[in-house]
Amino acid sequence: MNAVVDGVDQKALASCMAMDPAQCLKHVPGLAKCVQARLVCNTATQTLSPRAAAPRLSSATVTPEQAQQLTATRFHVNADQVHVRALSVADYDKAAGTKLGEQWGTGLTLWLATSASDAQAENGDTRYPGLIAVYDPASGQLLHAALGTARAFK
Structure with missing residues (x-):
């Protein structure tokens, strides 16, 4: 599946990140605009959704x-x-x-x-x-x- 998220082709981004991450803003279409808009640009780095995460406790367990x-x-x-x-x-x-x-x-x-x-x-x-x-x-x-x-x- 070749998903486009917030204007960024995730397959093209993954390929660029594997080859030369410093050049991705220049070479991956839509990436610079996505970063500037502070959107989700790289789904490979996304964490779990809250529904898939560990159950939330009533108080902090992480200091x-x-x-x-x-x-x-x-x-x-x-x-x-x-x-x-x-x-x-x-x-x-x-x-x-x-x-x-x-x-x-x-x-x-x-x-x-x-x-x-x-x-x-x-x-x-x-x-x-x-x-x-x-x-x-x-x-x-x-x-x-x-x-x-x-x-x-x-």
Whole structure:
């Protein structure tokens, strides 16, 4: 199946990511526009939907320190350069321009991990200035991430 998601041919993107990820914005039709619009551009990196995820507990089982370590490990940054705080889905959606609330509900509190350090995706060599990663505090599941942004959330 050759799916197109938010204007990006997923097969072409997967091929480009395997060959030369640094060139994908230039060579994969629709990718640059998708990234600029902050849409879901690469479904190969998507996490499970909330319905397929582990059951949500009434309280956090993942601590801010664990979210900090998850971020450091996943994006190859020093843990002491990762800052974690609680933020509602509604506030994150408003600040980031995402639509997590449509899947997860706006009342959920997230762990928001940020770092101004250079970050690296799990499957690449390119480093990007800064990162934002959002986790479900109940399961530790990564819900959203953006590399190449050191923008602060207020």
